[in-house]
Amino acid sequence: MPATITESELAAITAAKVVDARGSACPGPLLEAKKGIGGVSVGSILEIWSSDPVTKSDIGAWSAKVGHEFLGVLPGEGYERIFVRRGK
Amino acid sequence: MADTEKLVFMVLHGPAHPEHATLPFVMGCAALASDVEVVMGFQADGVELVRRGGVDGLEAPGFPPLAKLMNDFRELGGKLLVCGPCIKSRGIAPDDLIEGAEVVAAGRFIAEITSATNSLVY
Numbered sequence: 001m002p003a004t005i006t007e008s009e010l011a012a013i014t015a016a017k018v019v020d021a022r023g024s025a026c027p028g029p030l031l032e033a034k035k036g037i038g039g040v041s042v043g044s045i046l047e048i049w050s051s052d053p054v055t056k057s058d059i060g061a062w063s064a065k066v067g068h069e070f071l072g073v074l075p076g077e078g079y080e081r082i083f084v085r086r087g088k
Numbered sequence: 089m090a091d092t093e094k095l096v097f098m099v100l101h102g103p104a105h106p107e108h109a110t111l112p113f114v115m116g117c118a119a120l121a122s123d124v125e126v127v128m129g130f131q132a133d134g135v136e137l138v139r140r141g142g143v144d145g146l147e148a149p150g151f152p153p154l155a156k157l158m159n160d161f162r163e164l165g166g167k168l169l170v171c172g173p174c175i176k177s178r179g180i181a182p183d184d185l186i187e188g189a190e191v192v193a194a195g196r197f198i199a200e201i202t203s204a205t206n207s208l209v210y
Contacts, residue, residue, distance in 0.1 A: 025152050027118045031160055034121035058118075065122045 010072050010083055015047035016040040022051040022079050029055040030062055033084065037068065042086050045071065051079040059084060094125040096200050096207040102133030106148040109137055112210045113157040120164035127200045128161070130189075131171040134210075138170055138189045139180055162188055169196060 019036035021029035029050040036046050048059060056073045059082050063070040071083035097116055101108035116126045136142050143154040151157075162168070168189040175182070175191065182191050201207045 025150060027114050027121070027157075028152055030118055030121050031164075034164075062118075062122055 004069060005071050007072070007074060010074050010081075013045055013047070013071075013083060015083065016044035018047045018049065020049045021055070022049050024050070024052070026052065026054065026058070030058050033059055033062065033082075037084065037086050040086050042088060044086055046084050046086065048082040048084070049076065049079050050082060053080070056080055056082050063087075092125050093123075094127065094204045095119050096127045096129060096197075096204040098129045098131060098197075098201075098207065098209045099134035099137065100132045101210060102136035103142060103146055104133065106146050106154070107151075108210055109134070109143070109146065110148040110151045110154050110157065112208070113154065113161050114151060115208070116166055117157060117160050117164060120161065120166055124205075126161075126166045127169060127204070128166060129169045129171070129197050129200065131174050131197075135170055135174045135178060135180060138168055138185050140184055140186050142186075158186075169200065171197075 017036055017040050019032045021032040029048060029052060033048050040046050060070040063084050068087040069085040071085055074081040097112040099112050103109060112128060116128055119126045130138055143158060146154040169192045170185060170189050172191045172193050
């Protein structure tokens with residue numbers, strides 16, 4: 001799933017909400033994202049932390065399926081920061 | 089084609105096969121999170137999973153505990169349908185089943201499957 005904005009733009013984002021799903025096994029990060037996106041307004045950004053390298057593709061596919069915008073991924077220390085803009 | 093997508097998962101494996109028992113709930117939760125309606129149908133040894141306490145301590149390697157997944161599944165609005173003859177032959181009473189499990193027969197399963205976008209058998 002290609003990112004829609006650059007890494008420097010991602011790094012400048014302050015997400016409306018951060019969901020920490022580190023250590024959670026599939027489908028945990030996706031379910032946390034589902035819960036988390038309900039806590040931000042349409043057009044705002046949710047950041048998901050996951051230590052599972054498969055999560056980014058899962059969140060990308062999920063975003064496309066349900067109408068959110070997958071913005072991209074930044075590396076953390078032992079985890080990844082995944083950014084999604086709520087679309088509906 | 090209905091406006092809402094629907095998947096039916098037929099679950100045939102019980103606690104003796106933790107991975108086979110867990111995968112439909114992994115997929116079912118992901119489907120519900122993706123705004124897809126999900127019906128989980130239990131037949132054969134699969135009915136043991138919806139017996140109260142039936143998944144306690146059950147955890148397939150690499151996946152969350154099955155009890156957690158089942159709770160997530162129900163919280164997300166998934167439906168649980170259980171084969172009546174299958175529980176009867178195993179000495180399981182309807183009152184022994186977890187909350188939300190509905191005892192049905194073949195006709196109901198067929199109605200759910202034929203009205204679904206797709207069906208999967210585990």
